[in-house]
Amino acid sequence: MTLDVVCWAPEAFFSLNLLVFLWYGTGAVVSPVTERVSLCVSSLRESKNREKNLSLKERERLSFEHREKERYSLQMYRRPLSLNLPSGGPSHAAGHMSLWAVTLSLLRALLIWNCPLQTLQAGGVFVRDVFSQNLGLFLWIVASLALWVTIGWQKKRGIIHTEYVFLALLSLFGQHLLLMSTDLMALYLCLELQSFSLVVLCALNYTNPYAIEAGMKYFLLSAFRSCLLLLGIGLIYWQTGHTRLSHLRELLSVTSFVYRERGERPSLTLWLGLWLVGLGLLWKLAAAPLHLWAADVYMGAWSSVTLWISTLPKIAVLGFWTHTWHPIWTTAFGSAAAIFSGLSLLVGAFAPLAQTHLKRLLAFSSIGHMGLMLMCLSGGNEGFRALWAHMGIYIVTSLAVWSLYMWPFGRPKSQSPGPQYLWDLAGLNHSSPVRATAWAGAMVSLRGLPPLAGFLGKLGLFWWRLNTSQYVLLSLALLSTVVSTVYYLRVLKISYVDRPQSWSSYGPLHSSNAYMISRAWVFLCLLLWHGTPILLRGHLLALRT
Structure with missing residues (x-):
């Protein structure tokens, strides 16, 4: 009994804190803290x-209207020890809750690190082992950074939705449980817990029609994906009577051998169920041709929500795939993931060429990077070390890119939270050389050019694919890399070469974003020459899958 309590301590601690956030954020009349x-x-x-x-x-x-809250004008009281300060609570409740959520995420990571390993939870539906512990630790650290960089952005935008933090943490809880899932029903519940929260987050800015469109598209396509996933689970259970993934793996290995010996064809119903479950996971990764929701959701949702969608679900789903689902998928379909990888590479290379909106360009860029990561799922476990090394570098680059996007921005007759179109960056080198340099570094790292660490991630993926002699997929990856250079360097051309028709300006940056951009720059510059730690960490995760 004592061991069960200790094993469930991280989840119980987090559930209790979720209730506290829900109670605090919806207290009184669902309003921000009243100031006295x-x-x-x-x-x-x-x-x-x-x-x-x-x-x-x-x-x-x-x-x-993106204005600061009106305050009472305070006149100085010319006496010693006089206080002319708000005394009834934080000036911005949503930012205050985000700061507490960062602390909670770090404490949660510490609890995971000290929790017993090889423990079964909920009758074996969830298993905490070395892989889920290490990747869960990485997941919670990335979540704390993603919450941290949005604090200043929320205050500048005047975001008053205190439920934002609660919904973000609820989706994070589903991603954490997904890493430990060993059952198809647990997989479904974890994915739905994420989708429920992300749908609301996408449409939280309900006065913006693009946000409503993003929420509706994410909701409808997510519901369709959920139906296909449930259908696949039902077909698998109908044919095998099992939902435990370890049992399915053993059953498939035996039946595949028997079918080969007898020269018979396998059950199409079972294979269809496995295919539908795989499609449900690939939809969460925004892999082509299941990517149609990505560009509109990226464009309509808040920048903080876009950062959340572009990083954390990919860590969770890829962790589940490599740790639990990969043996089942390869037994049934072999290297079929190469099809989705090739399509994602082509979409990520050619679709951004016609984009002028910066968020849509970044959405298609993420699809191209997902195509690179799916290359590692089209073979054995040997490519997982390249996958996790590239994932770590991609996450750091994404944090830097979206921190830059949240930089307060203004143009004549318009006030926006960040640059919306590519031409908003015109003449940036003249108006703000530091910002232009930061954008240049982010684009170079996403492109995978030296001397930044993005080159190291792509080099590992290409080198592994070359050693496996899959030259067709490698050729598509090289073609995608060459074509994608055009739109990445287009951003640099606009920033450094083009003459602006009208000047735009950046406002002061919050300290959290400034720290993230500077630390990411240092990380990306040094990692190419001292990349041993991240390569060893990726190799360690690959060994524990």
Whole structure:
């Protein structure tokens, strides 16, 4: 009994904190913390306490016009030890909750690191082993960084949705459980827990029609994916009577051998069920041709939500695939993942050439990178070390890119939270050389050019594919890399060469974003020459799959 309590300690701790966040964020009348301001009037030598409680309509107006909340003007009280400060709570409740969520994520990572290994939970539906522990630790650290870089952005935009943090943590909980899942029903529940939260997050900016479109498309396509996934699980259970993945792996290995010896064809119903489950996982990865939701969701959702969708679900789904699903998929379909890899590479190379919106370009760029990572799933376990090394570098680059995108930005007759179109970066080298250099480094790393670490990730993937003698897929990857150079260097051309028709300007950057951009720059510059730690970590994860 004591061991069970210790094993469930991280999940119990996180569930309790989720309840606290839900209670705190929806307290009173579902409004931000009411501030009590002390107004000191020097002429009358008296102090009056006034309570300012904005109505819901007024809060929405102030929030979506991107203006700071109106405050009472404070006059200096010319006496020692006078306090003219808000005294009733944090000035921005959503940012305050995000800061607490960062602390919670780091504590959660510490609990995972000290939790007993090789433990069965919920009757063996979830298993915590060395692989899930290490990748879960990486997942929670990335989540804490993703929450941290959005604090300043929320304050600048005037985001008052305190439920944002709760929904983000709820999806993170589903991703954490997915890494430990060993059953098809657990897989379905974890994916639905993510989708439920992400659908609401995509449409949270409900005054923006693009956000409503993003939420509706993500909801409808996610519901269709859920139906196919349930159909696949039902077909598998109908044919085998099992949903435990370890049992399915053993059953498939035996039946495949028997079918080969007898010269018979395998059960098409079982193979169809496995194919549908695989499609459900590939949909979460936005692999072509299951990528049609990605560009519109990236464009319509908040930048913080886009950062969340582009990083954390990929870690969780790829972790589940390599650790649990890969033996079943390769036994049934061999290297069929190469088809999705090749299509993703082509879509990620040619689709961005016609894009002018920066978010859509980054969406198709992520599809191209997913094609590179799927190359490692079309063979044996030998390519997993290249997969995780490239994933680590890609995550750091994504954090830098979206931190740059959240940099407060303005152009004549427009006020936006970041650059929306490619031409918004025109003349950036003249107006802000530091920002232009940061954007250049991010694009060079995404492209995979030296001297930044993105080159190391792509080199490992290409080298592994060359050793496996799969020259067709390697040729597609090289073609995709060459073509993608055009739109990555196009961003640099606009920033450094093109003359702007109208000048745009960047505002002051929050300290969290500044730290993330600078640390990511140092990481990407040094890792190409001192890449042994991340390569060894990727090799260690590959050995433990």
